[in-house]
Amino acid sequence: MNEQPADISEHTLSAIEGIGWPAVPGREGASLLAVLFQLEQSQWWPAEKLHAHQLGQIEKLCHFAHQHIPYLSKRLEAAGIGQHKPLSEEAWRELPILTRDELQKSGTKLQCTEPPKGHGRTSQSTTTGSTGKPVSVSRTELSAFYWTAFTLRDHIWRKRDLSATFATIRYDRSARAAYPDGIESDNWGSPAALFRTGPAAKLTITTPVADQGEWLARQNAAYLSTNPSNLGELLRLSEESGVRYPSLREVQTLSEVLDPALRAQCRRLWGIEIADMYSTQETGYIALQCPETENYHVQSECALIEILDGDSTPCQPGEVGRVVVTPLHNFATPLLRYDIGDYAEVGAPCPCGRGLPVLTRIMGRARAMLTLPDGSRSWPLMGGSRFAEIAPVRQYQFVQKSRQAIEARLVVERPLNEQEEEALRERMLARLGHPFEIKLSYVKKIERQAGEKYEEFKSEL
Ligand SMILES: [Zn+2]
The missing domain is CATH 3.30.300 (GMP Synthetase; Chain A, domain 3)
Incomplete structure (x- = not known):
């Protein structure tokens, strides 16, 4: 069994105190605060308890899909998942895996135009992914709200100083974040619903790396968020030119596979750590790096993650399998057992004591x-x-x-x-x-x- 900290509420308070007290929250901020307190507790639950809660939520999602999305009704019935039956683990395992190809071909057939009222309005989100094939999902305000809550969990886990500057070098859909200025903002975006934050700045990743370095030096940022390949380029430039960014306290990486050698290089050159995260546009957060180790913790409160071998049997610690994701809160496009096309390695329970399941490596796409x-x-x-x-x-x-x-x-x-x-x-x-x-x-x-x-x-x- 996992050990819980002596006093959970004490732990939560000190975690939040560590990054500065929230502003007097508005409605969204108050809801976020409530979810964060819940997340502070659930992360310490034993894996079995977390899983039981997930199945309860998936049952609601399946019943909704059965009633409102004809494309999924047949699929669910064939697996023995009906509207009035409780969901069993066995029935869930019978449900066929949804491939990326199928999601792409199904168009809007997997989408529901009228998700539950309390879930808010919907918006379309389209992603091309590494294969260049676009997939579209419709997302509710509620699922966007959970996205923010897990972004905040990451800040709390890393005890980031929210009053500092956060710089991002990533793909810029708006095409406004061009060199030499990029886009500046007086807050960190969604976390500002709850916390007073410092400024943020963004530059598009298509900027030549020498210009990126020059831009970064001007930001005086404590945090940099970028893709691993781009960080590699910045580190190489820094090594050659001798330029350092003394204000940087941590680099956040996402979107691509992180080579462990990059962690060592970042430590050696800049003396700071990398915090990697694993998410996709269509599913939301999948895993965040543990605040105490290099393990990845599956974000069980927002998604069920199954790592399956060639026979669709769940992998054991040390084994590598396909990453199959079921986001728990997006009723506008219920992705039930969605194979996102990546592979990952299952890990043993984390020494930090959190019950959230562990991935030790994320290896990317089959074609890699x-x-x-x-x-x-x-x-x-x-x-x-x-x-x-x-x-x-x-x-x-x-x-x-x-x-x-x-x-x-x-x-x-x-x-x-x-x-x-x-x-x-x-x-x-x-x-x-x-x-x-x-x-x-x-x-x-x-x-x-x-x-x-x-x-x-x-x-x-
Ligand atoms: Zn851990």
């Missing part, structure tokens, strides 16, 4: 997997973040062309000599577990995918 000549597959670590120690490599991407051959696309500052090429090949092969034929090719630029994700490795098999 390496296929060995015998057909077995794995997630490659090509050691790219350390290429700059060997040769002036600006950017890299690996493309598996066949079971024997990998193309390494490189953006370089100047032509490489033979020794440098050989040393790079050796560094790549050292991690792969098979003597692949590695062809180096030189390109001017490696484009980000739609949605501004960057694929370090992709397979064309």
Whole structure:
């Protein structure tokens, strides 16, 4: 059993005190405060208790979907989930997995135009993801409210100083966050419903990295939020130019797979930690990094996360499987057992004592997997973040062309000599577990995918 702190309310108060007292809350702020107190408690619940609460909420979601969404009614009935029957674990496991392809093809058939009244208005959210195939979901105000609550949980877990400046370098849909100014705001956005915060600033990730560095130096920010690949670029620039950002206290990463080597590089160069998070536009938060370890805690209060093997059996600690998500609060598009296309590794219970389930690694998409000549597959670590120690490599991407051959696309500052090429090949092969034929090719630029994700490795098999 997990140990609870001696006095939960004391713990909650000190967590909130640690980041500054809230402003006198308005209606949304008061609701947020109530949810935060609840989250402070539920994180310590044993896993079984959390799961029982999840099933109770999913039962409501299924009954609603059965009644209002014909596309889902048949699916639910076939699994033995009816409107008046309590939901059993067995019936839930019978429900077919919803693939991204199916979500995309179903158009608006999975959407309900009239979610429960108390859930507020709906809005459409479209995401392209790393495959470039757009999917659309309709979301309620209630699900947006929960998004904010979990954003705040992350700030509380990390004990962030909300009065400081928060800088973001990410994809900018509005196309307003262009260099040299970006967009400035006098608060952190949604957390300001409850807390008085300092200013925030945003720059689009498509800005050349040298300009990003110059912009970042001007912000005097305590926190930076960006994609891992972009952080890698900033660190490389910082190493070369000697420029540091002394005001930075932490980097938040999201959207892409985080290579553990980047954590070490960030510590070594800037002396600060990375806090990684795992979310998608269509599902909301999936997991946040534990405040005390490098584990990821599944956000069980807002989503049921199943990690399933090839036979759709739940994975045990140490095993890797597909990430199947059921967001608990979005009744406008009930995503029941949605396979988001990522893989993750299940972990043992976290030493911090939280009952929230653990993921130890998030490995990304199936097409980011390496296929060995015998057909077995794995997630490659090509050691790219350390290429700059060997040769002036600006950017890299690996493309598996066949079971024997990998193309390494490189953006370089100047032509490489033979020794440098050989040393790079050796560094790549050292991690792969098979003597692949590695062809180096030189390109001017490696484009980000739609949605501004960057694929370090992709397979064309
Ligand atoms: Zn933990």
